[in-house]
Amino acid sequence: FPKLLDCVMLLAAAVRNGKLVSQQQWKRHIVGLKKEADRLGFFRSKAAAKRVSYDSLAAAIKSRADYCGSQKTRCGVLLSGGVDSSFIAFLLQRLGYKFTCFSVGLEGSRDLAAAKHAAKEMRLKLASREFTVAAAGKIIKEAVMLLKTDDPVTIGIAATEIAALRLAAANEIRVVFTGLGSEEIFAGYQRHAVAKDIHEECWSGLRGMWQRDFLRDFAVATKFRATALTPFLDKEVIVAAMRARPEWKVSGGEKKLILREIAAAAGLPKDIAFRPKMAAQYGSGFDKALEKLARAAGFRNKRDYLQ
Numbered sequence: 001f002p003k004l005l006d007c008v009m010l011l012a013a014a015v016r017n018g019k020l021v022s023q024q025q026w027k028r029h030i031v032g033l034k035k036e037a038d039r040l041g042f043f044r045s046k047a048a049a050k051r052v053s054y055d056s057l058a059a060a061i062k063s064r065a066d067y068c069g070s071q072k073t074r075c076g077v078l079l080s081g082g083v084d085s086s087f088i089a090f091l092l093q094r095l096g097y098k099f100t101c102f103s104v105g106l107e108g109s110r111d112l113a114a115a116k117h118a119a120k121e122m123r124l125k126l127a128s129r130e131f132t133v134a135a136a137g138k139i140i141k142e143a144v145m146l147l148k149t150d151d152p153v154t155i156g157i158a159a160t161e162i163a164a165l166r167l168a169a170a171n172e173i174r175v176v177f178t179g180l181g182s183e184e185i186f187a188g189y190q191r192h193a194v195a196k197d198i199h200e201e202c203w204s205g206l207r208g209m210w211q212r213d214f215l216r217d218f219a220v221a222t223k224f225r226a227t228a229l230t231p232f233l234d235k236e237v238i239v240a241a242m243r244a245r246p247e248w249k250v251s252g253g254e255k256k257l258i259l260r261e262i263a264a265a266a267g268l269p270k271d272i273a274f275r276p277k278m279a280a281q282y283g284s285g286f287d288k289a290l291e292k293l294a295r296a297a298g299f300r301n302k303r304d305y306l307q
Contacts, residue, residue: 081114
């Protein structure tokens, strides 16, 4: 896996020689991409932005899937049922690749239900697992011991990832596609919607991914000897997305609008393309499980329980 990590993750400039690059290296990479996007300027039309964004994303997915195939490595998709992971699965399917989707969550969780719906609508192979609150508690403790943090958001996301990667490993798959990065480049968070400068907020979010996302995800992936493929962080995809005007990304209360329109136009079912964003820890139900466990143990809040 070190060779695979080096080759495919180098495309996202996050991992080199099986190791996470430094925070300074990542920031310099983003500064370089910003200079390139600024040099090229905004697209003159929304149609052009959609076309280039679609082509670059499809190419990023294909290059990663081709490398896995050349190494005879089976790949999967961590499917939440939202537009990011569903569109990746849609494009992989359109390009003719074989893969398995994986979804996890607490009983009755929204992401698990959405993933099952997406798999049924698109005829995807799906492996899923439901967890009780007690079972989720064991995974949450595992996440705390791994990451050494009492931050509820970090632990909620990490617990979801641990559960998903363990399910993938049980199916003998250790290379998975994820939608990481889509929220930052297409303005999918509430902070984008309320920002005075949506464009700058996107760049700021990209620069902050090393501390906020990479440290967590790399630690979890390393634990399972897994490789996370992140086509939304491909340099061509980032530059294309950041050449789309901010008003094409956030409009009328809809976030990540241009990506949703691209996906729907390509053929992704509209209800999936426009499914509202829900963070992994909430959609999977792990945050709710954490809250229940904290209450049952007599703690005032989730952070005290994690401590």
